[in-house]
Amino acid sequence: MTTSVAPFRLKPWFSPRPWGRKSLKPWYEDTGTTELVGEAWLTGPQCVVEEGDLEGKTLESLSPKLGGEFPLLVKLLFPNEKLSVQVHPDDAQAQAAGEARGKTECWYVLEAEPGASVMLGLKPGVTTEQLAASVADKTMESLVEKVPVSVGDMLFVDAGTVHAIGPGVVLLETQQTSDVTYRLYDYGRPRELHLEQGLKVIRPKTEAGKVAPRQMDGFTRLIEKKYFTVDRFDLGEMEERPITLAGPACLVGIKGNVWVITPGEEIELEPGKAVVIPEGTGEVIVEAEKAASFVRCVAPPRAS
Template identity: 65%
Template sequence: MTELTKLAPFRLAPYFSERIWGKKSLEPWYASTGTTELVGEAWLTGPASVIETGELAGKTLAEAIREDADAVIGPKGDREFPLLVKILFPNEKLSVQVHPDDVQAQAIGQPRGKTECWYVLEAEPGASVMLGLTPGAGPDQVRAAVAGGTMEQLMQHVPVAVGDMVFVDAGTVHAIAPGVTLLETQQTSDTTYRLYDYGRPRELHVEQSLGVMKTTTKAGKIAPHAMDGFTRLIDEQYFSVDRFDLAGGSLEVAMESVGCLVGLKGTGSVDGVEFKAGQAVIVPLGLGKVQVEAKADFAFARCLSPVS
């Protein structure tokens, strides 16, 4: 077994997930997706993402954890990387959807629910997201709106701009429209109930959605906080996300729990492993801190799971 403190940070290749609402091209983030189909999501820390550097190169993240979980996520992990980090590229409206919380997910045999957050990387003028129900809306109103094609009228529309952080806790009815590119950090889960889909020929999960949705949630914009050397974007039960801006040179970055670094702008390296905008580097548990270097302006996010 690889000793916990001997496994170096390693870079992952994004896994491109085809979606009906996605795009043919993800430039300038990615020169190619390897497919001619519409791609809506780049999974940066997905189980099928392939490791590109170090002694684990060629394995998927899921394979690496299955073979030696202690070295990657530590002995207290549940045999999956705890955070699924993605970049979303909507070219059309996503479905109106909702995710179960931990208790609800475990009741149907899933290991965990799906709470997430969105960091706005790009936004056109007037861009917005739909986040939560309007006051007074309940199951009866939602069911009628789904049947009548008026679901958007029951949603709260929240304007967003570059740099905004939006929290979306489990149980929040939500949707994303075109005009934005989002960095999504979430619990590792793909359990999604589709409540309304604008007439597209996909399965709906109306009753499941009504069973897990909450009429009031904590969802909304989170104000950034200046910290010592970085900006705290969000700190919630399942994750924290911070932004670092490095104007060349080097910077020591603490990694007190399992997590990853994600390039947002430019090119840099972490403990010698190069990464750029749109790429993630996993920092195995036990390293404690890493050294990030860049020759020019470089921005990256630190996404951490809770301290065990």
Template identity: 70%
Template sequence: MTTSVAPFRLKPWFSERVWGRQDLRPWYSETGTKELVGEAWLTGPQCIIETGEFSGREFASVAAQIGGEFPLLVKLLFPNEKLSVQVHPDDAQAAAMGEVRGKTECWYVLEAEPGAYVSLGLKDGVDAAKFRAAVADGTAEDLLRQVPVSVGDMLFVDAGTVHAIGPGSVLLETQQTSDVTYRLYDYGRPRELHLEKGLAVMKAQTAAGKVSPKKIDGFVRLIEQKYFSVDRFDRFDASTAGNIQVAFDGPGCLVGLSGTSVVKTSGGEVELTTGRAVVVPKGTGSVAVAAGAGAAFVRCMAPA
């Protein structure tokens, strides 16, 4: 399938969270709210299109023109406090519960203070009964595997993995387009828990964990899984800056991490800046990117 829709840029949609921050600089100079912001949704259905023929419309409203619902929800996460201990169902579990799809995701660490960590998976021997008891007595955190994180780490969060995120990092999250989250434990904060649903879908063992990067001609593959691949393009200097071809086998987006680049196709040019996503619709094939010195960006892509 081909599309006549040229790549276009989205305006981030900021999600208020009790564990978030007021100041998201240097990623964003302002968020439009004085509340704590935990997530910047870069490809959310409610994001506003900033460029091209659909400028001013919500992203979800152009699904028919770009080959269907965009399969990847890409976000920046800004945890200032611990996130809840939670779990997401896989596709089969989600369907059994009346949901459209499950939620498999990954985290790429963009910033990390000393001591930053995530919790990823259950310790050996932990089952639903033990976890239920730990939630009741406030010790659920003790049953999770704590993983220290540093800038450049990629972590796979397989559906069914009990997980949490500690404070002191900025993460780029790439996931299936789904917001099905079952909150198991929340440190006494007055938010709804979904303990029974969460215990029903959590798995003792999953494929979650750190993923080693692979150098490929012209970029670094950070992760490749069933629902997505994420690749980093950078190290452009005065001698290497210029047009590079970035291929897309399926629908995806480019996310600016630093500097400024320009995405070029026969349909026009779109500037790619820090903290913004440029959507590349299904069937585009490849785009030329004029990368300035110091620029870095990632390609988040779904299978064809």
């Protein structure tokens, strides 16, 4: 597949959440709202192009030029309190409920306070009946595996996995472009629960868990799964690197600034922002003046 669209940088879209934070510094100076912000969507459908010929257009509006909806929703998560205990359906389950696709995701830990943890998967032997009963007596947490996390951990969150995120972390989440979430338990917050739908899609055992990094030629492979591959690149002073991309992709700034260079264009990539690399671009050059790190998130090539 070829594309006539050059790479472009998106402006993050900030999503208020009751478990979020007032300030997202040092990642973002200003969120434009006084509400608690829990998520910065870097490749959300409503994110707008920041500069160039496409400035002001939303990612969603560019779908026809990109060969379809951008398949990866990449976010930064900023929990100040525990998120709800939840589960996501797989593709078949979501489509049976009238949704476009399911939601398989992964979390890359960018910051973690001592003792930080997530919840990932049911403990062995836990039944859906026990899970349902635990809502009323507020014991659901005791039925889910607690996983300590530290900076640099990558966690796979398979569809059907009961999970939750605790406070004290900043996570880079890469997921299928979907917001289908079934909330099982919410610590008494006045938000809707989706227990009936959630219990139907829970799988007692999934592939969820920590994924060990693999050193590749010039980068670190953090995870490689059906819907996405995520790699980390660390560049030294005045270093440049050719980056090849097979499917729809984005680069996300993690530390320091880099320049994404294509014929006739240079785009500055800062921490907490994403540059979309349309499928068919082939190769870009990434250059750093000072030490910098970024992540490459790639979806499988679309069927031509």
